Structure formats: C-alpha cells, structure tokens
Amino acid sequence: MSSRDLILGRVRRALADVPRNDTPYEQAVQREYRREHGDRSTARTVDLLAENLADYRALVHRCAAGDLARTVAGLLDAHGSASVVVPAGLDGTWLAETEVTRVPDRAEDTTAALDRVDSVVTGCALAIAETGTLVLDGGPDQGRRRITLVPDHHICVVRVPGQVVASVPQALERLDPARPLTWISGPSATSDIELDRVEGVHGPRTLEVVLVSEE
C-alpha cells in the first residue's frame, strides 16, 4: 500500500465518529468577525496606513504625483546609493530625476550581483492600513521576489488612496493566489536576543514608503 493510501485510510478510520452528513463548510464556519475595524474616511485610512508603517520603523514619505520623481531621487541621494534595481514594468517617470545607475531586474543575473546593488524601487499590489503592510505580487512594477530582498534599501511606492485597503480580509479578496505574494510590514527585524528588537537581519534594513496621491 502506498503511504498516501495508508495515511488517507488512517484519517478515514480516525473520523469514524463524524457523520456523513456533517455540517457543510459554509455553515460550519461562521464569519461574525469584521471586514474592517472602525469606521473611517478614506483619508483617515491612508493616515492609519502611514501611522502603522511608521510604527514598524518604515520611513514614510508623502507627495503629490507631480513630485514623485524628485522625491525618489532625493531618497536615493540621501541614502548615498550608487545603483538601483528597476523592475521591468516600473513607470519610467518615477526615476526621471535621478542619475543613479539603473540595474534591470533580469532572470539571468546572479544573486551575488544583486547583492552589490544599493537600492531597489518598486510599486506594490496593495497596502493594508490596519496592519501597516505592503503586498507585492510580482507584477510588472514589482519584479521578482528577490529584488526586494537582497538589496539593503527598498523604496516602495503606494498610490493613495487607490491601492490602500483597510484590512486583511479586504486585501485577500483582491489578491490572486496564483501569483507569488510577499507581505512586508516594516523592515526585516529580529527580537531573538533578549527580545530587543533589531532592524535588519536578512532583508532590507531600510524600508522607505512613498505614499503618492493619485490626482
């Protein structure tokens, strides 16, 4: 007998007490929890995102659409970056005002090469206000998972309010599980040493979020 059949057989015998007409999933799980916590205006939801991001030591910046290129250039400058990874589908105007060397996100490049790049600029799939979370789904303006992992400085641009959802339930219903998803809440951190929080172990030590107004 294969182990598959063995295990499934054990499971079935173990569940002999469960009636065949047991309550179906839809009725067995009552979802009396909230879709969103609190009743906020759209502007207040964006503010909450900014607060919760900052609370987790992300550096939060806000700007109008017309100022985005200057903001991004300023952040790369301030960080002293000489090079930046750029996802294939990133809006070219975001980097229009920086002189920093651009490194394209290409499948053939080694991780060691990526390790030598200073910064990465990406968009996101959406952001969750209640938890201060950015979600990347590998879309054209976000690139491969590794580009937001290996470089030490990540600048993530969030269009507000369009890309902001209030809560985790609202986020999941907008995401496609077939895509590889990375949820980011603040920079890499550890509390393994006497529970003292230290930012930056393996992921980027600096996470900067630019909330750009859409109009």
Add this chain to the structure above:
Amino acid sequence: MSGTFVGMPAFPEAAREAVGNPTLRGNLRHATHTIRAKRAVAVSELDDWAALREAGKQIKDHTLRHLDRYLVQLEESVTAAGGVVHWAADADEANRIVVGLVRATGESEVVKVKSMATQEIGLNEALEAAGIHAYETDLAELIVQLGKDRPSHILVPAIHRNRGEIREIFAREMSEWGRPAPENLTDTPAELAEAARLHLREKFLRAKVGISGANFMVAETGTLMVVESEGNGRMCLTLPETLISVVGIEKTVPTWRDLEVFLQTLPRSSTAERMNPYTSMWTGTTDSGAADGPRTFHLVLVDNGRTDTLADEVGRQALRCIRCSACLNVCPVYERAGGHAYGSVYPGPIGAILSPQLRGTGSEIDASLPYASSLCGACYEVCPVAIDIPEVLVHLRERIAEGGQVTRQGNKAVLKPAKGHAAERAAMRAARWAFGHPGALRTGQRLASRTRRFHPRTLPGPGRAWSATRDLPAVPAEPFRDWWQRTRGGKDVPK
C-alpha cells in the same frame, strides 16, 4: 518514533533541574512576561477578537473532520500548480524522502527556514547522516545550532540564552561553519544580528536547495504560507532552485479566504505584532517565463502520529494548534521549568498535550507530560483557536491512570492502567512538584468556574485511589490546584 530527546528524564526531574538554574529562570521570566504584556495590547486592538477566535476554531475543526477530502484536494491543487506531493507516514519515511530529493539535486548543503515539523522528525540529523549539511537560518535557530543546543520555545527557540552567552557561542563556533564572527564582537543585539547576517548571507547566495515548513496550506488553491520576521524565510523560499516543504497534514485549511482569520490572529498571538514583518505565499512554481523563485517544488505531507491524534475525539483538538506560542508565555509551569524540561520540540501547555498524543505515552517523559500543568486555564484563555488544553490534559491523565483505547500507527490498541508503574510515579512527582510550588501557580489566572468542569467524579492520576471511595467535594470556588495545595491529593488530610 523519533523526535524524542533521547535520554530525557521525565518532566519533574527535568523541571527541577531547570528551576535550580537562576540564569535560565531569569531569561525565561523576562521573555515570557514581556511577550505576554505586549500580546494583550495587540489583541485588544481588535474588538472582534472573540469572533475571529471562534472562526479560527471552526475552520480548523471542520478541516480536521474532513481531512481526507481536503488533503486530496490539496494534492490536486499543488500538482496542478507544478508542485510534486509526497506522503510520509512517519518520521523515518519523511526523512528518507527529503534525503532522496536533496541527493537527486547533487547538492550537499541546504538552507532551512525554521520549522517545527522538521525538528519533530529529526531531519537535520538524518541529513547529516547522509552527508548533507543543513543550515538553520533563523537567528534563534542559528544560536541553538551553533550552541549544539536544543530549542526551548516555539517562537523564540533561544529564549534561554542571554546576550553574553550568544556572543560567546558566535565567537567560538561561527568559524567552524563558515564565515567567522568579527573580531572584537560585543554583546549588543545589533552587532550580534549583524554577525549572523554576514555569516548566513554567504550561505543564502550560494544555496541551491531550501527546506521549509509552512504555517498554512490552502486546499482550494494549493497555496503555502510562511510567516517570519527576519527575511531568512524569504531567502530560503526565493533564492534556491529547489524548494522542499515538509508539513504536517493538520496545517491544511479549506479556502483562500480562511487565511484572513489566521493572518489576524497568528501574528498578534505570537509576536504581539499587528503583522509579522514578512509573509510569503506561493502556489506551486511560477511559470518558467517569469523565473521567479524555485523551479522545482516538493511538498512532503507528514503524518507521524497526527492520524492517531485525530482518532481521539477529545484529544484531536490539539491539531487545531497554529503554533503561536501564546500558551507558553502565560503558563506558570513553563515559566519555571523552561522548554527543555518537556523533552520535545513542542514545549509548554501545547507540548504537554501534543507530544504524548503524537508519540504515545510509552516513555516516562511522555507519560508525565499531562501532569506538567496546574490546570489554571490561562492557556485556554489565550489560545487563538480555543484549544481546551485543560480538558485534554485531564482526558490524557485519566487515560494514563485508568487505561483505555488508543490508536497507535493507525491500529487500535488498549492502554493498560499505569497503576504502580513508571507513569504514575512520574505523575505523582510531577504533581507534587507543581503543586508544591505555590509561587509557580499564583501567577496563573484563577478561573474557578471554568476549572470546575475539569473535576471528574473520580480523580485521575494520583488522586484516584482516594477519590474512588468518596465523591469529590463539590468545588464551586476551589480550583484544583488549591484543593491539591490543601490536601495533597488526600495524603495529608487538612486539619
């Protein structure tokens, strides 16, 4: 069955040793109290916590009650997404499968993201025996691995080590495994974390094979999910060409939407954060055009005692556990005894009910574990999937003391009563230890009305002989531990 820490003394002896170690106790106390206080704040932010907890319980219960169906569906979804599913009835088989998969890649090194399941089956040792080096990449696991030590907490496995000890371990051991610790390494957490970053980065960048567990597997979509903080998980899940995930069958949930419950309750219960810094979700392999992440994905579904646990109608609720570790941090016995005393990768209250079910109660340590509790009920109160740990403890005690039907490796067996034998003696000592340390119990919340229903008409374990001849006193206001304190299970009748 592997996973037992070989040569472990039974809980009471192990606990007594830990209680006598002031450094350990200090580290533990600091840690559990800090996390406990933070967790309460994080949970209080959500005014629908009770509803989330109930939904989490219902999702897990429903899945467990139809686990055969959901496992088959999971297998189909993972396969359709380009993954390969393997089934392992026990630890040996799981290890054999993983060793075979790694060998097939031709590699002799793997990077690992922290996983309870791989610890449970002793995978690192099995790989080592096959000439494959497995590097733990979670900072705490690295500390444990370099220190040739055992984890002592689900969430913070090196909770028993302070910064001075960690510095010592890094300075002494890192060079044996790869990049040495920097000269003049101090004991500041930032410097220690930086040393780990440099040491491990070498390994991440050259790793061809990654091994992980998973917090959840979605039957509907074939999605696996790992939550973490440091980014080492992302490294292991993203950079290697081959990813092997070793996961207990109970980690299944039916639908994508179900994650909305656990992504709210797990981080807040475990690290007391609104959300952990990183969560990765992947569904099979990404199509080759995108070349994003591992090109080969294997999922090893592990039974190793889970179906036996499932067969116990009272005990099966332990399989709801999402390994948040909240119950450890509130447990007065864990706080004093430390994780090592439980002799298993699952310490604390959940370990006390899970290990003896996964492994059976054949050994003295497993037979003593259901007694490693004051039944104060605090673990149930904090559990985000509402596992009634005290209920299962009492059930297991009764089973050990009075015998009864159990399932072992899929077969029904009858457990003999442990009277006068090792288990009961262990139980006696455990109970005497726990209830002889009122300080260890005072911190627990008093839940008199709740504990009342845990008073069976005849007492299991040490009190059985006494209670067999008379009805238990009605105990409206007296928790079990107080009763024990007063009467020592009938040994010293109160004056």
